[in-house]
Every structure is written in structure tokens, then in C-alpha cells.
Amino acid sequence: MTFLDPKIWTGSIFDGGWTASRAGDAPVIEPATGDELGRAGTAGADDVAAAAVRARSEQRAWAATPYEERAALLRRAGRLFEEHAQEIQDWIVRESGGVPGKAGFETHVAAQECYEAAALASQPLGEVLPTARRRLSFARRVPVGVVGVIAPFNFPLILGIRSVAPALALGNAVVFKPDQRTAVCGGFSIARVFEEAGLPSGLLHVLPGGPEAGQALVADPNIPVISFTGSTAAGRKVGEAAARLLKRVHLELGGNSALVVFDDADLGAAASAGAWASFFHQGQICMTSGRHLVHEAVAEEYVERLAAKATGLPVGDPATGQVALGPLIDAGQRDRVHQLVTASVSAGARLAAGGTYEGLFYRPTVLAEVPVSAPAYAEEVFGPVAPVTTFATLEEAAALAADSEYGLSLGILTRDVMKGMALADLVPTGIVHINDQTVDDEAVAPFGGVGASSSTDRSLIDKIPTRNTSDDDNPSITLTFKHKTG
Structure with missing residues (x-):
């Protein structure tokens, strides 16, 4: 047995x-x-x-x-x-x-x-607690x-x-x-x-x-x-x-995390990070990048690269083949994902890749030129969908990233780490990854969010926040901030 x-x-x-x-x-x-x-x-x-x-x-x-x-x-x-x-x-x-x-x-x-x-x-x-009286005062968990x-x-x-x-x-x-x-x-x-x-x-x-x-x-x-x-x-x-x-x-709870791509980012690496962040486990992750905020100077090339990634990813039964995406959990989830995609296209988004399915297998989907009011941008999709919209300045990126009821994770891709830190300070969120995408977690790190993502630390454990820094000359190393909240 x-x-x-x-x-x-x-x-x-x-x-x-x-x-x-x-x-x-x-x-x-x-x-x-x-x-x-x-x-x-x-x-x-x-x-x-x-x-x-x-x-x-x-x-x-x-x-x-x-x-x-x-x-x-x-x-x-x-x-x-x-x-x-x-x-x-x-x-x-x-x-x-x-x-x-x-x-x-x-x-x-x-x-x-x-x-x-x-x-x-x-x-x-x-x-041991301080006391003004002649006694020993202590608190015990x-x-x-x-x-x-x-x-x-x-x-x-x-x-x-x-x-x-x-x-x-x-x-x-x-x-x-x-x-x-x-x-x-x-x-x-x-x-x-x-x-x-x-x-x-x-x-x-x-x-x-x-x-x-x-x-x-x-x-x-x-x-x-x-x-x-x-x-x-x-x-x-x-x-x-x-x-x-x-x-x-x-x-x-849930999330609708933003991945911010500045104009100085390596776009090949950024597209790979963006694909992982939105398509890993069919997007069924609370930390999934639900909004790709891309500098207007590089947005067209980023969408092309991300759409090419999406088109080339194999989808199928993970038990029998070498695939990148498996099935969504059930038909109800698939239908909700597809409804959000089609409603967003009707609202003005451009379908750059995907948007189709067979059974529970939903193709990785890229939506370009997405209005901020489009359902796939404004709501948590919980499916393999990457909505892309643009920004012009750091302040505009911060305003877009912060404009959500959720606040779980934030990814920032830039060669200028100090610029990434400046943006991080402007966005309410539980976790920030600089030079990495939004999906990352370790047993030793605090985990929690703000707003509709909740503000409680995980596992009933009080942990010390960690701050790991990288060499500015090596952007492949992740700069990660784990902000403890609550």
C-alpha cells in the first residue's frame, strides 16, 4: 500500500x-x-x-x-x-x-x-514587564x-x-x-x-x-x-x-498585483518575467501579475514579446506531457475567465494573444491597450491573462499601481534600483519585488497584504521583516522587500 x-x-x-x-x-x-x-x-x-x-x-x-x-x-x-x-x-x-x-x-x-x-x-x-510596584510582572504566551x-x-x-x-x-x-x-x-x-x-x-x-x-x-x-x-x-x-x-x-485574500516595467528594463527578461507572473499555474495565484504597467516608450515592443511568449507556451495535461500550463480547476472558473476577457475586448482592449480555450485548457492571453475600467484590469481574474496598459512618469505608474482595492504584491523591473525603491515607497502593498515579478514566497519571509488583500501576517507567526539587497551592477539578482503589515 x-x-x-x-x-x-x-x-x-x-x-x-x-x-x-x-x-x-x-x-x-x-x-x-x-x-x-x-x-x-x-x-x-x-x-x-x-x-x-x-x-x-x-x-x-x-x-x-x-x-x-x-x-x-x-x-x-x-x-x-x-x-x-x-x-x-x-x-x-x-x-x-x-x-x-x-x-x-x-x-x-x-x-x-x-x-x-x-x-x-x-x-x-x-x-518581563516594567512595574512601579514591588513585584515581578511578566507576560506569557x-x-x-x-x-x-x-x-x-x-x-x-x-x-x-x-x-x-x-x-x-x-x-x-x-x-x-x-x-x-x-x-x-x-x-x-x-x-x-x-x-x-x-x-x-x-x-x-x-x-x-x-x-x-x-x-x-x-x-x-x-x-x-x-x-x-x-x-x-x-x-x-x-x-x-x-x-x-x-x-x-x-x-x-485576493490580489490584483501590478508589474511595473520601466523604459530602461531589459525587455527580453521583462517579457519572460511577465509571462511567468501571469501564466504560472494558469494564473490561479493570489500574487499573479494582474496588471502590467509598461512605460509608453517600450509598451509596443513589450506587448509583442509577451504575446510571442504566450503563443509559444504549450498547454495540456501536465500528467502526460511537457506543458507550461495545465487546466483551470473547473468549468465555472474557465467561464468566469473567458467572460472577463471578452468583456474587456468589448470595452476597448486589443486581444494580442490567446482568448480561446478547449475544455478546461485556456490559452495564455495578452490584452493590450487596456482601459483601466476594463473588467480584466479592474478585477482579480484568477486565470492566465496579462492586461497591459501604459504610463509616462514614475508618478503616473505609482498612481496606477496604487489604484486598486488590493495590496498584496508589487513587481518593479528597472536597471535603476533607487528608482524602484522610490516607486515602492509610493504604493501601498504587503510585498515588493524589485527586479523580479510578483509571484515569490519563502517559508522564512512574512506574507500579507493591505486593503482587500487583508492585513494579517501568515501562519499565526510573528516574524521579523527581511530586506535583501542586490548589487546594482547585477540586475539579475532580485532586490526584494518583505514588508510586514498589521
């Missing part, structure tokens, strides 16, 4: 063991082919309630477990992600539609998240109890483990609802890792499900903290519901 053999999880949810769901099961679908890969348990409100009660009852003993044991378990979990990486990657490719390189990135980061979380267990628990985690389909493994691992390391129990569409690679792979790592039963519950399960998780009185990653629209509902219950909530 393999690590993720369907015999283990068919029809089941995970509560420290594999049990049948009270709400039945649902098919595990391969979006590239439409084939059914198995059937996973579907959690309902009753499953969530039972999990929360048990998690609360088991959490106190786990919090009292010596930190060395909790840290050792997280390190074992990291090693298990590495040992079973290929099998987990196969499921990521088939279940989420990601190319193998993306799947490899997910398993690598999942292991790193566990290793980083292991280090949390031995961190200082508080601080304690586990919150049970943490509810809700993760989406697009990077299902990373976006689940980055909240699950630190919560467990710090002595909490976890009730985790992965997206039903990626129940295996984004949910059961995490359950199996911690099962094999020796996590005591009842501390981690993995409950794939839909909106009913998510609503029950947010509302449950035994779950005081919610960590949610997903769309801004859903995040607003989660935040509102949690606020009414006076719950602590961590939100990592």
Missing part, C-alpha cells in the same frame, strides 16, 4: 484515524481529463462539531507536552514530506492541474514550513486552544500546511477544512504525514467540505481562532461572522 493509497481514505475524513463522514462522499476529479480518481469523504456541520469537541479535549495534554517533543514531531513531518514528495507531487499534478515544477515547489515548501514551525516550539514564551484552518484549491498543500504546522508546534489542536476539489493533495497528504509522524490522535482533523463545513467551522464555539486563505468575497463573510462571535481571524 502506498502513502496516499485510495484504500486508506476512500469515503473517509481524518480525526486521528480514518472514519466515514456523516455527510457522505464526493468524487475526486482530475480536471485535465474529467476522470474520477476516487471518492473522498465530505464533511458536514455534524462532522465539524464532533471534531471541534474532540480537538478541545485533546489539546491541553498536547500543550503540556515538552517543547522538544513537539519540535521533533514537526521535524519528522518535514522529512516525511521529503520522503514521499514524488507521490504527493503526482496527486498535485492530477488533482489540482499543476505542472510538475509547481508540484515540486509545493512539497519543498511544505517541508520547509514544518522545519520553520519546529523552531517555534523553543521560542521564548513571553517578556499560551496556546489559543483549537485553530480552525480553511485553505483553497490553487496551492492546496502550501496554503494548508503553513497554518497547520505552526499551530501544532505551539501546542494547539487543529480542525482543517481543505477545498473539496483538492481533498487528497491538499488535505489527506497532510493528514498522512502527521499520522506517520506520530501526532497523538484527535489533535488534527482533516475535513474536506464545502460552504456548509466552512460556516460550521467559523461558528463553532470550541474554535476561537480562524485562519482563512481564499477569495476576498469569501474572506469578508468569514471576517464578519468571526467578528460577531468575537473570534480572532487571520485572512490572506
